Amino acid sequence: MSNTGPIWALGAMSGTSLDGVDAAMILTDGVAVFEFGDTAYRAYTDSERVTLRAALGKWDGADVAAAAEVVETAHAEVLSGFKNAALIGFHGQTTAHRPEAAHTHQAGNGALLAEVLDAPVVWDFRSNDMALGGQGAPLAPFYHFALSRHIGAQKPCVFLNIGGVANLTWIDPAMQSPETPGALLAFDTGPGNARIDDLMADRLGQRMDKNGALTAAGVVDGDILEHLLAKEQFFRRVPPKSLDRDDFHDWNDAVSDLSDADAVATLAAATAGAIAKGIAQCPMPPEQAWVTGGGRKNPALMEMIAALLDCPVAPVEEAGLDGDMLEAQAFAYLAVRVARGMSTSAPGTTRVAAPVGGGQISRPGALKSMTAI
Secondary structure: OOOOOOEEEEEOOOOOOOEEEEEEEEOOOOOEEEEEEEEEEOOOOOHHHHHHHHHHOOOOOHHHHHHHHHHHHHHHHHHHOOOOOOEEEOOEEEEEEEHHHHHEEEEEOOOHHHHHHOOEEEEEEEHHHHHHHOOOOOHHHHHHHHHHHOOOOOOOEEEEEEOOOOEEEEEEOOOOOOOOOOEEEEEEEEEOOOHHHHHHHHHHHOOOOOHHHHHHHHOOHHHHHHHHHOHHHHHOOOOOOOOOOOOOOHHHHHHOOOOOHHHHHHHHHHHEEEEEEEOOOOOOOOOOEEEEEEHOOOOHHHHHHHHHOOOOOEEEHHHHHHOOHHHHHHHHHHHHHHHHHOOOOOOHOOOOOOOEEOOOOEEEOHHHHHHOO
């Protein structure tokens, strides 16, 4: 692989919503994005999703091992359908994330995938950052900076990702690079879809509030909403900061006496309120908020967010980007940066002590060599 110039890299992401594996190719030199390539999606089956859920909140043991096997199998299936990728970025499935304890776990072995796919795989993106005092998340901000340049942003903007957890990246595209002090501020704002998804699964046996239908039908309980947003110490912490998918699980207990529709609407309003609190912690108001992740497909949630922000709020598709594949693309981008010795996080994105490169590279044949020894 050349150490200079753009290459085709393949990235994959299995997010906290546990819906499936996104895979996408981009042409990049680790600085700029030159072209977007093929994409694919492999949904988890219901039984696979049960296995993954059983591993949430755990670091090791039989449940985590079973989740890793699901993750590796699903990734091997979807990634094997791509050709001509010089490098693969593999995030794995986060089962537990506790930044205050400097510990995170992503299920899935990148070395095994390198053997199966016969290609170099970059993985374990978070450990280096956390070893130097970082939160280990979020990791997409450096890619968001590149995208802000790609779409021609001139003034500060925000990329808002609403997955299982919601996080934002505030960007000043006028800065020289993502490592430049003041170029980025990134952090988790609070729950994204996780609280709603869990309520839908527990009460109705459904994976999500499809198209936000139940959110739109419900009435927000103002007293509960005020309580949820006022009591959380997390909102008062200075960013950068990050969360585990199952943080804020008590929100579901708080709406337990509400109807299905009212409960979902109240959780959505709390998610939007948490995002607004996050925007208020940015260095200056953004000119635009670009929304990615599954939450952008909930029109009622998007309306709630827009009503609370003083800037336009729109899905990233309006900027010519792919909101379903943006995080997979991010790990393709980060893989190239790792392979070329570039940083992947900075004090403004994870609170790490200094810009640092994350990830390890596994090449085909490495496992066989170890077995032979």
